[in-house]
Amino acid sequence: MFGKIIFLILPLAFETTPVPSRPLGFIYGEQSTNVAPVEFDVYMGPLCPDSKAALPTLVKLADHYGPDKLRLRMHLFPLPYHRNSFLVAMGTHSVDKMTNGNMTFIWAQNVYSHLDIFYDKTLTEDQVI
Numbered sequence: 001m002f003g004k005i006i007f008l009i010l011p012l013a014f015e016t017t018p019v020p021s022r023p024l025g026f027i028y029g030e031q032s033t034n035v036a037p038v039e040f041d042v043y044m045g046p047l048c049p050d051s052k053a054a055l056p057t058l059v060k061l062a063d064h065y066g067p068d069k070l071r072l073r074m075h076l077f078p079l080p081y082h083r084n085s086f087l088v089a090m091g092t093h094s095v096d097k098m099t100n101g102n103m104t105f106i107w108a109q110n111v112y113s114h115l116d117i118f119y120d121k122t123l124t125e126d127q128v129i
């Protein structure tokens with residue numbers, strides 16, 4: 001019996017989770033080759049009014065200190081009660097990939113400035129996309 005249990009549990013000991021090739025999240029501004037002494041990770045809702053209010057201050061902070069002193073990294077956390085937030089998060093990943101990260105924060109600021117469009121309950125998923 002004990003041998004059967006070990007036989008069933010043994011594969012779990014060798015199972016590994018793949019480690020991403022780079023840290024997750026979207027980095028603001030120029031990516032310096034130097035490692036910034038301060039890494040500031042923020043978790044933002046793509047359609048959250050509170051995140052909308054916080055983003056200009058975070059960008060101002062990152063601009064003030066520069067990429068050699070502070071690295072601002074935004075992680076998206078789409079909340080289920082913010083209508084269409086998951087679709088906007090997928091769009092943000094697409095913009096980041098298509099522009100090599102150059103337009104991601106401009107995209108986020110543009111989305112935040114048009115929050116009322118994404119809250120329209122008459123829009124279908126295809127219209128939001």
